[in-house]
Amino acid sequence: MAHPDPQTPTTGDEPRRPTVADHVVDRMASWGVRRYYGYPGDGINGVTAALQRRPDDLQFVQVRHEETAGFAAAAHVKYGGGPLGAALVTSGPGALHLLNGLYDAALDHQPVVALVGQTPLTAQGGGYYQEIDLTALLSDVAGFVAQLDDPGQVRHLVDRACRTALAHRTVAVLVLPSDVQDERAVTEPPRAHGHHRTSNAPSSRPTIPPAADLEQAAEVLRGGERVAMLVGQGCYGAEAEVAAVAERLGAGVATALLAMPVVDQREPWVTGAIGLLGTVPSRRLMEDCDRLLIVGSTMPYGEFYPPEGVPAVQIDIDAAQLGLRYPTQVNLTGDAAPTLRALTALLSDHTPEPGWRAGIAEWTAAWRAGQREVAAQDADPVNPQRVLTELDDRLPDDAMVSVDCGTVTAWFARHLHVRPGMLASLSGTLLSMGGGLPYGIAAKFAHPDRPLFALLGDGAMQMNGVTELITVARYWREWADPRFVVLVLNNRDLSFVSWEQRSSEGTPKFDESQLLPDVDYAGWARSLGLHGVRVEDPEQVGPAWEAALAAGRPAVLDVVVDPAELMVPPHFTLEEARNSIGAVLRGDTDWRGILRRGLPAAAATLLPRRGRADA
Incomplete structure (x- = not known):
């Protein structure tokens, strides 16, 4: 797919000849890349200038941090935004910040191509500022990584990066020295020794076994x-x-x-x-x-x-x-x-054999009834599981859900009855905190006409969510459906890790590492022109969801929930029970909450309930 030469004049009436960056962007577009998530910097200015010359068919989404660019590029594919995700960042710190998001893509087998700026060729090896060996840095996360040193490499390196990412469902990286980006492109390599003339035709895939x-x-x-x-x-x-x-x-x-x-x-x-x-x-x-x-x-x-x-x-x-x-x-x-x-x-x-499914139905109905019972139990002040059951009762058929890492992941898995037609995802293998808002942003750009629910704990909200809410505030008016609802389960505690300390290590919660400052997330949303409400009464959870859906703009539900709410695994072992009891006896600061919530939650989760198919 050849794109007309950009018509930005250089001298007189002479048309501007395409640069290496123009050709990279053009060739990426031929592979279906229409949207880049990233953050600018002088190491990648040539490519951002090339995108500026194509405002009608390509989009650059400016996020607040390069880590978000990697998360969003992976989520772009997960939510059906296109065959390839794309991230665009500058040299040095930009590449370093990007790594976590790229590992999320690699571990969840999502095809992502990252364009990463680099120190000029003329300065490399001299200890120039931001000079890092990026091919070495990125070789672990990427299935293919190469530095583009000559204009004649553009076509075959872009083709190989895109094809590798798609064929192996992995990350591919092109490192682009800043001076090479501005050189004039060789759009048609010669039929000569030492040159590659490659194809951008998609590859077939295996279909059925023998x-x-x-x-x-x-x-x-x-x-x-x-x-x-x-x-x-x-x-x-x-x-x-x-x-x-x-x-x-x-x-x-x-x-x-x-x-x-x-x-x-x-x-x-x-x-x-x-x-x-x-x-x-x-x-x-x-x-x-x-x-x-x-x-x-x-x-x-x-x-x-x-x-x-x-x-x-x-x-x-x-x-x-x-x-x-x-x-x-x-x-x-x-x-x-x-x-x-x-x-x-x-x-x-x-x-x-019909009896097998009948038995499964009985177990499942009993489990669901027990979980509804857990969610309805009193807590101090709000039971976080109730927050999810109230959402489940209101979840639109075309809902998209992005989920962060922590106890909120468990409540999502147990209480949201998602179904075909909905979209839901998370950092599944890397299990990284901080991906919930980036995933939601990518989902919303992929499907701007559908409602999005981002489910976060307060740790994740403080990590990336607070800043990426600025991104939501910047772009939401471009979306056909403005519903972008962010749930923050605010318990002032990194509660999943707190429970891991108790059950795995047998140690009390380490307050210095686990307690979080209480932030007014709803107030922050309102300061950005969004809807925000803090909920501290369980009877207000349902109305708060309804108000957020009717707000006509993105919304933040800051729900103050009980930090002692116990996530009971489906095989709570005797050793884990002993460790948890030992943590209480050793002086856990939340021992009252553990006793208050642990026993009822464990009983409702693990003890069988028969004849309860009403949930």
Whole structure:
């Protein structure tokens, strides 16, 4: 895709010839890159000038910190904004700040290309300011990294970066010395020794495995009467196929956190999230199954898979991910949707055992009833779980949800019944704090006509949220739907880590490291021209959600919640219980809250409830 030469004059009436930066931007556009998240600086000025020359078809979103640029580039792909995410930052500190966001993309297998400025070639090696060996720095996070030193490299380096990012679902980085950015571009490399003339045509992808492998997988699954499925983010785009094969097998379905919207979380055969923040029904599903089908997931918690010896089949687009977490019998390399369709056809004569799903429905109904009970329990002042159940009751069908890391992640996993058609994501593998607002911003730019709910704890809000709320205030008038609602669970405590200290280490909460200053987040929102309200009464939670949705502008709900609210894992071990009790006995400063909230929450979460299918 050739773009007309920019018509900015240089001398007289002579048209301006494209620079290396113009050609980089043009070639990136041919791969579908239309939006860059970043922050400017003199090391990348050539590229920002090239973007300035193309205001009609390309967009630069200025965030408050380069880390946000990396998060947002990954989230751009996760929320369906385009095939590639793109970040643009300057040299030295810009590249260093970007790293965390790029690791989030790499660990969650999101294709992102980063354009990073660099010290001029003429000064490199001389200890120039901001001079860092960026190829060495970025080589761990990037599947491909190269410095562009000559105009003749533009085409093949951009093509290789984009193709590598897409083919391997990873990060690719182009390091661009500032002086090279302004050189005149070589748009058509010669047919000569030492030059590459590359293609920007997209690559085909594997579709379905060989017929013999599919038949072997079907044979394994036919032998089961109690089939469990674990679905991950690789199932996006295969929602109907996941439901069809689950129905054919009579399977129960557990979901990785990154795949919550793949299946309807309201269905009785869907047990919800799996893992440390998951549900008791998901753990029981894995403990009691006699066959396992894993699709598009590499959920890392080994203790949440079935006991070894359960025959298992795995499907993944990346053959290197197969058999990585559990000793599977059959590994199928292919796209989830066509592979599941082919597998479903081979299972046409399979008759599932109805009692298995009936049992799953009973466990799941009991769990959901227990969780609603936990959320309704009194707390000091507001139960954070109630905040999420009140949102669940009001969640629009086209909602987008971005989630930060902490106890809010658990309440999201347990109380929001997301369903196909919704979008929801988080930093799933890196588990980085500070991604909630950047993810929300990227989601909103990808779908400006849909409502967005960003769920944060106060630690994450203080880390990136306060500053990135400025970004929301800057851009929200461009969005067709102004609803961008930020929830801050304000307990003045890094509570997830506090509970980890108690249950894992057996030590009391270390106040010097855990307590947070009480910030007026709602007031900060109002100072930016947004809607903001602080909630300290549980009866005001529901009305506050409704007011935020009706505000006609972005909103912040600053809800003061109980720091002692206990996130009970689905396998709260005897050792963890002993450690937690030991922390209380050793003088935990919140021992009263632990006793007040710990026992009721644990009882409602772990004790079975029968005949309670009303939740």
